Amino acid sequence: MTPGWRLAHVLRAPSLAMDFTAREWTELFAVARAEQMAGTLAHRLNGLALPAAVQRLVDDAIASAGQVRLAALWEAEMARRALAPLGMPVVLLKGTAFAAAGLSPSVGRNIGDLDILVPRDRIGEAEAALLAAGWEWVKPDPYDDAYYRRWMHELPPLIHRERDRMIDVHHTILPLTARITPDAEALLAASEPLGNGLSILSRPDRLLHAAAHLLADGDLAGGMRNLWDIHCMFASGASSGLTERARRHGLIREMARAARLSHALYGTEVPPEWQGLGVIDRLYLRRLTARDGWGRQTRKLTRLGFYARSHWLRMPPLMLARHLWTKYRKGYRPVG
């Protein structure tokens, strides 16, 4: 079994780790850290009879994740204060949303940037309010800036000058240039208020956003964690009304694949029609678990394929060619 798969198996059934050798423990944590899942793993293992050195790693990872959660919630509160005078809906997305609502994917989860969704016709106001409250642009290049504003589903990233934390302000959940166009107004209309002026997406929309993020955007880097989010949401019974909602956003294929992958990797209970695995699905699993015992990425060709695919998904071929040419002339090279 490869180290990536071993992490998936332990997350699924932690007691499997009970007869691990020192080397297997070492590799387990190396892969979990690389996948930003050390806190999640630690919470899964905690309470079992662990070797002392492993218990130390578990305690540290749990404490660390607790601090990450606190800082993420504080960041959400800072954004809330900056945006409250505008009276517009502000929807938390991904990690911060899970944490703010106490949902199961948030247990031990690492949270990086703050992601929020606001109405597209008011995004300029949101940006101005954030700039006034101390966030700053980090993309000095005019082409990069224009790229975000014309084609992406979010503003260019902003970083707060004192707290050094990034905020991504979205107006929808996939790039405008992508082939799939989720219904952003429906996302906002169905969002659920948290009671403090902030909201989170509705139950099915949370799942669909996770599936879209994993499978219709990006190259699956960090995919084990995104798929774990999906696993947790399925496990808490989020699948009622899902199919209709997926159809509305144009995400039915992504939803089905996310379910199949989650079932295969984490043993998620999903409806029978989402349990088989196709040839392409196996390629996805190969990409998701591409880590060696040091946590380093392996399977370079598979990864390169998914990297190319991420661009293909993002924009039509001619536009892509123009974009890559511009980036190439500016000296940008993809990292291998």
Add this chain to the structure above:
Amino acid sequence: MRHATRLAIGPAAFRIGSDWRAPIAALDDLYRDYPKPEVPDFNVHLFAARPWRKFLRPAVHIGGDYTIPDAAPLPLAQGLLAAEMGMNLQMALAQRRFLLLHASAVERGGRAVLMTGISGAGKSTLAALLMARGWRLMGDEFVLIDPATGLAHGFPRLISLKNQAIAVVRAALPDARFGPLLPGTPKGDIRHLVPDARAIAAMAAPAEPALLLFPRFGFDAAERPVPPSEAFVRLTQASTNYVHLAERGFDALTRLVRTVPARAIDYPDTESGIALVEALA
């Protein structure tokens, strides 16, 4: 990775992997008396960015569980330094159990003297010379403050001596074990000194912080008390994880500066530096 070793320094355990044998052989030699942990806290990777760079103008990139983007690689001849930097990097980026202070420390009678300052202030040199005079070396790079107890834990890695300090310490410790001379590193010439047997044997034993020193090398001998407020601000700058520890970090640091006297000392040469430290401690 092709070559690997494990070692524990104070309360932190590492697994170091390398595409080349030389850095691992150097670690195994110089750290031969250190414990070998079963399950490490951190992994360090020393790797070639492209396969052919293992052989052709080999450049050692430093990575691990936690990395910073765009860290400059080192030539293979400085592989030992790369390994040390890799371990320091894991501690600086991810140590969350202790408040990490960029400081050297020595201990006598259960009382620890912490010395912090900018690079070139003489932290490592003073610590090595005090070790030569019978103090227990706790470390020349990091001191770890336990937020639960307020005690200082040591991190007695190899002592990193730079430039003129190399000859000074060799003269004071003629029988000590030294690593190879590494000329032309980003910080000039570097030579590593293996801490003495006592420092290694007692590396897990914490000590009560008794004195905080802010030394400066190259000035006329002088000494002044440092108020807790100033010590606090200077130590927040000397800590890599103060912000991440949040309330625990604040509590640990305020407790430290409130309970431990602090002095700024200037010294023109190592002899007067040692005399100043021993007079205050």
